Amino acid sequence: MDPIVEVVALLLGFLGWVLVGVAIPNRYWKTSTVDGNVITTSTIYENLWMSCATDSTGVHNCREFPSLLALSGYIQASRALMIASVVLGTFGLVATLIGMQCSKAGGENYVLKGRIAGIGGVFFILQGLCTMISVSWYAFNITQDFFNPLFPGTKYEIGEGLYIGWCSGTLSICGGVCLVFACKSDTDEKPAYPYQVSRGTIYSASTSRRGAHSTYDKNAYV
Known part of the structure; x- marks a missing residue:
């Protein structure tokens, strides 16, 4: 495996893992503005854990969701997928660090190290898929309610937290694909014959x- 490909894949996977950690606590997964006069204009925003509101004076009031069972199914699934994404990304980072050629952790067996790096790439791909499914499912519900003329509640728009999640999933998948295909190309090389x-x-x-x-x-x- 090319060491440059390993380093690039590791950086992409690490950035994707960091962005997952940024997206989970981000408050702006969906936002809505209630227009009135200058005094009563307020912004309402939510994420996976709480609902917040701020007025024109800059005062923020947040309220955590009271019950897990009372939440919508897509919010519970998004929570589980984002947490799984963090765990899978951690496994991917550890496996990639062990499997890199410049690392001394896996010994001098480069065939085994290449396979471990390939497993790390699979973990990165799974991390990216979990993140993409979570944020895309959440965004689908936002757009479905927004374009529904019969929806009686507050209509929200897509917030910055979802864009961070999409960036995270894209980086993780790219890093994982680089590792997997690099390891596969190494195994396809023809060995020298004894004769x-x-x-x-x-x-x-x-x-x-x-x-x-x-x-x-x-x-x-x-």
Whole structure:
């Protein structure tokens, strides 16, 4: 495996893992503005854990969701997927660090190290898929309510937390694909066959035997 590919894949996976940690506590997964006069204008925003509101004076009031079972199903699923994404990304980072050629953690068995790095790439891909499914499902529900003319509640728009999640998923998938395909290309290389090495040895041996016979023949005539 090319060490440059390993480093690039590790950086992409690490950035994706960091952005997941940024997206989970981000408050602006969906936002809505209630327009009125200058005094009553307020912004309402939510994420996976709480609902907040701020007025024109800059005062923020947040309220955590009271019950897990009372939440919508997509919010519970998004929570689980984002937490799973963090766990998978951690496994991917550890496996990639062990499997890199410049790392001494996995010993000198480069075949095994390549396979471990490939497993790290699979973890990165799973991390990216979990993140993309979570934020895309959340965004789908926002847009579905927003364009529904019969929806009676507050209509929200997509917040910055979802964009951070999409960036995280894209980086993680790119890093994982780089690792997996790099490891696969290494295994496809044809090894050197034994006869290519031993051919010269046989030839030199036969040459030495011919030299011995020629010496013997000369001595026989003396």
